[in-house]
Amino acid sequence: MKKMCVQLDEREIQDNPFRPDLWRIVRHYPLTSDVNFYQTRPVDNDEALRLDYIPGQFVMMSIPGEGEAPFCISSTPSRPGMLEFCIRNMGTLTSTLFSIKENQTVGIRGPYGNGFPIDKMEGKDILIVAGGMGSAPLRSLLLYVLDNRDRFGRLIYLHGAKNEGEMLFKEEFIQLKQREDVEMLMSVDKDEAGTWPYKVGLVTTLFKDMGKIDPNNTYAAVCGPPIMYKFVMQELVKLGIPKHQILMTLERRMKCGVGKCGHCAVEYLYTCIDGPVFSWWDVLRMKELIGRGASDKTIA
Numbered sequence: 001m002k003k004m005c006v007q008l009d010e011r012e013i014q015d016n017p018f019r020p021d022l023w024r025i026v027r028h029y030p031l032t033s034d035v036n037f038y039q040t041r042p043v044d045n046d047e048a049l050r051l052d053y054i055p056g057q058f059v060m061m062s063i064p065g066e067g068e069a070p071f072c073i074s075s076t077p078s079r080p081g082m083l084e085f086c087i088r089n090m091g092t093l094t095s096t097l098f099s100i101k102e103n104q105t106v107g108i109r110g111p112y113g114n115g116f117p118i119d120k121m122e123g124k125d126i127l128i129v130a131g132g133m134g135s136a137p138l139r140s141l142l143l144y145v146l147d148n149r150d151r152f153g154r155l156i157y158l159h160g161a162k163n164e165g166e167m168l169f170k171e172e173f174i175q176l177k178q179r180e181d182v183e184m185l186m187s188v189d190k191d192e193a194g195t196w197p198y199k200v201g202l203v204t205t206l207f208k209d210m211g212k213i214d215p216n217n218t219y220a221a222v223c224g225p226p227i228m229y230k231f232v233m234q235e236l237v238k239l240g241i242p243k244h245q246i247l248m249t250l251e252r253r254m255k256c257g258v259g260k261c262g263h264c265a266v267e268y269l270y271t272c273i274d275g276p277v278f279s280w281w282d283v284l285r286m287k288e289l290i291g292r293g294a295s296d297k298t299i300a
């Protein structure tokens, strides 16, 4: 019997949108007991120079034989040549990433998704509200605004975690408290050891501490566990921030990242291309985007 052999020429390989580039893990270390921080650089130096993205975008990261998953970018395009990620040990791919050694390579394709509408946000006050892993994408926005400080108004970051041990970027963010051009407010839900020097309570308790804001001149960016959205939205709507200026980055299971497979689609929206950043206005029209928490009744 004649053997079937499919020969791909170089162009067909290059044109494959699912072909990842090789990236090197240059450094990694734990942020908490189950979340690691990764710094990665393209193996191809030209790729490092070409790299561009927007805060809020994500990539698809893969390890041959283990799989591929989306991860948002935690670094800022204003510090080029490198991508940083915070990754929670959840399953097949991420557990392998937890045993990976520095200098080993992974596959990365992207960046994908819409990211934050930075052009519209310029000139406005920025209020960031992050709970738990929500800091993974929001750190990118925070660092971007800090690196372009003269292009934005007031910068407020409300950072919440279950407890001190689970707080991502604890030292980095505590250091930011020294700066006068960012209001960094931090809280933990519980402080059983009594060692946490700042606020104890849910992230929403920090709203009382940030002083008066100018709602029409403010863009809010929110990311955290689903339960957090309901209560944070109540606060933001109470403050009077217009619905289209309340932005949130959402996660849905996705496979392709390019609007083809349909895994992340909600009615006519694809989280991978129309998101992962949505406005509160989008979410109210498409309630399934964050489930039952999204209802005008919850915020009335």
Ligand SMILES: Cc1cc2nc3c(=O)[nH]c(=O)nc-3n(C[C@H](O)[C@H](O)[C@H](O)COP(=O)(O)OP(=O)(O)OC[C@H]3O[C@@H](n4cnc5c(N)ncnc54)[C@H](O)[C@@H]3O)c2cc1C
Binding pocket: 058, 067, 068, 069, 070, 071, 072, 073, 085, 086, 087, 088, 089, 090, 091, 092, 093, 094, 095, 136, 137, 250, 251, 252, 253, 254, 276
């Ligand atoms: C846009 C976007 C950005 C993201 N950014 C980050 C990030 O910055 N950091 C981060 O840590 N994670 C992030 N995630 C989540 C991450 O992609 C997932 O946790 C991913 O599944 C981990 O891959 P894994 O192979 O290790 O886990 P998997 O083996 O896929 O398992 C993960 C968990 O999901 C469950 N699961 C697996 N398949 C299904 C299914 N079909 N339906 C329901 N549950 C299932 C498993 O039981 C397990 O509990 C992001 C997701 C999206 C969509």
